[in-house]
Amino acid sequence: MKKIYQYTAILFAALVLIIMAQLLSSCNTPGTAQANNQDSLATHADTLVKVDTSKMPKGKYGAAVKYGRDLMLHTAYYIGPDGVNGHYTGNKMNCTNCHRDAGTRPFAFNLVRSFRDYPQYRAREGRILSLAERINNCVMRPNLGRPLPLDGKEMISIMAYLKFLSDSSHTDSHTKGLKNMTVELPDVAASSDRGEKLYALHCQRCHAQNGEGKMLASNVSYEYPPVWGMLAYRPGSSMHRVVKLAQWLKGNMPYDKTTLGKAFLTDAESLDIAAFINDDTKHKRPAPKTTKEVDYPFYEEKAIDYDKGPFKDPFTEKQHKYGPYKPIIDYWQGKGITPAI
Ligand code: HEC
Ligand code: HEC
Structure with a gap:
């Protein structure tokens, strides 16, 4: 009898040891957890936002969709300063220079959901747009233009194209690339001086030392679009916000060194370069066309990296522009508000 007790006790102890070893191994090997995560990323690779633009609709509606797509790819040719179908945009940038692959590329200000997402409240105007x-905000701000007539062929065609993108894509909460890549916000401010050196290293060979890019030989549009200067996007464009630009840069530049969802620049480098490009003490940019430009009528709704006061918080224009951003975020969160970035 005594022996049986002893055996059971030994067996029990052994069992406890095995269970503990199992538990310990699953806690202590982060490598296992990481590998699992990567597996699930790999199996979700096909969840990158995607549209098959070879399957265009037919008929007259199809023709509008196609023209809308062409307008995004060849904006300057059709409606630029010397446009064959009208003179609307004020510079020779194409929509696709930022909304890459005519708005279909992941992590590049993707427009696949836009048709579904509007009308939408916009803090910048303080109303529903x-x-x-x-x-038209993009026609006017980054493209320095005058608004397209709302019922004109061009606007209707761009809308038809965006409707086509939305109709022919499936998106859900797993879909990646609808938003740009994220950058971690450091505890220090972004540095325009560090950014200047990085620009010379990684960007200058295409966008030029003077930031004005390189025209195509045809002079219709750019091989490499301008990143500052009087023909680049103007202050008040979202690209002029340091964090917003850094998020886009991380997923897209240098043009020949990034692949889908794979950055070349680190987060800190993206922020420093964005700080340099958007540093108005170093570079010129066009002034807004009208003085009655709407500019966040409700100051408390300003994006944290918007660089023009007045603000409803105690931080300076300089800190809003270059950071450190965390104290600003903490300030608003302390009031129960999640600020826009
Ligand atoms: C210099 C870069 C740049 C150019 C050129 C540009 N845009 Fe934009 N566009 C932006 C940025 C930045 C945003 C804001 C995106 C955000 O806040 O996430 C935006 C937003 C938009 C949106 C709203 C997307 C949404 O779902 O909220 C649309 C639609 C749009 N742009 C269309 C166009 C069209 C059409 C053109 C060409 C006439 C154009 N853009 C040219 C940078 C640009
Ligand atoms: C190999 C050439 C090349 C290099 C290097 C390069 N770019 Fe670009 N860049 C492009 C091209 C081409 C586009 C237009 C993309 C398109 O139309 O799809 C572009 C677009 C842009 C835009 C958006 C349009 C505009 O002009 O506002 C910005 C901003 C930009 N690049 C910044 C940078 C920065 C910053 C770097 C360095 C980190 C960089 N680029 C490196 C080729 C390059």
Whole structure:
């Protein structure tokens, strides 16, 4: 009898040891957890936002969709300063220079959901904007233009194209690339001086030392679009915000060194280069066309990296522009508000 007790006790002890060893091994090997994560990333690789633009609709509607797509790819040719179908945009950049692959590329200000997402409340204007109004914001701000007539062929075609993108894509909470890549915000401010050196190293060979890019031989549009200067996007464009630009740069530049979802620049480098490009003490940019430009009527709704006061918080224009951003975020969170970045 005594022996049986002893055996059971030994068996029990052994069992406890095995269970403990199992538990310890699963806690102590982060490598296992990481490998699992990567597996699930790999199996979700096909969840990158995607549209098959070879399957265009037919008929007259199809023709509008196609023209809308062409307008995004060859904006300057059709509606630029010397446009064959009208003179609307004020510089020779194409929509696709930022909304890459005509708005379909992941992590590049993707436009696949836009048709579904508007009308939408926009803090910048403090009211609800239609998709057409939002499109005109880009015609006016980064493209320095005058608004397209809301019922004109060009606006309707761009809308038809965005409707096609939305109709022919499936997106859900797993879909990646609808938003740009994220950058971690450091405890220090972004540095325009560090960014200047990095620009010379990684960007200058295409966008030029003077930031004005390189025209195509045809002079219709750019091989490498300008990143500052009087023909680049103007202050008030979202690209002029340091964090917003850094998020885009991380996923897209240098052009020949990034692949889908794989950055070349580190987060800190992206922020420093964005700080340099958007540093108005070093570079010129066009002034807004009208003085009655709407500019966040409700100051408390300003994006944290928007660089123009007045603000409803105690931080300077300089800190809003270059950071450190965390104290600003903490300040608003302390008031129960999640600020826009
Ligand atoms: C210099 C870069 C740049 C150019 C050129 C540009 N855009 Fe934009 N566009 C942006 C940025 C930045 C945003 C804001 C995206 C954000 O806040 O996430 C934006 C937003 C938009 C949106 C709203 C997207 C949404 O779902 O909220 C639309 C639509 C749009 N742009 C269309 C156009 C069209 C059409 C053109 C060409 C006439 C154009 N853009 C040219 C940078 C640009
Ligand atoms: C190999 C050439 C090349 C290099 C290097 C390069 N770019 Fe670009 N860049 C491009 C091209 C081409 C586009 C237009 C993309 C398109 O139309 O799809 C572009 C677009 C841009 C845009 C958006 C349009 C505009 O002009 O506002 C910005 C901003 C930009 N690049 C910044 C940078 C920065 C910063 C670097 C360095 C980190 C860099 N680029 C490196 C070729 C390059």
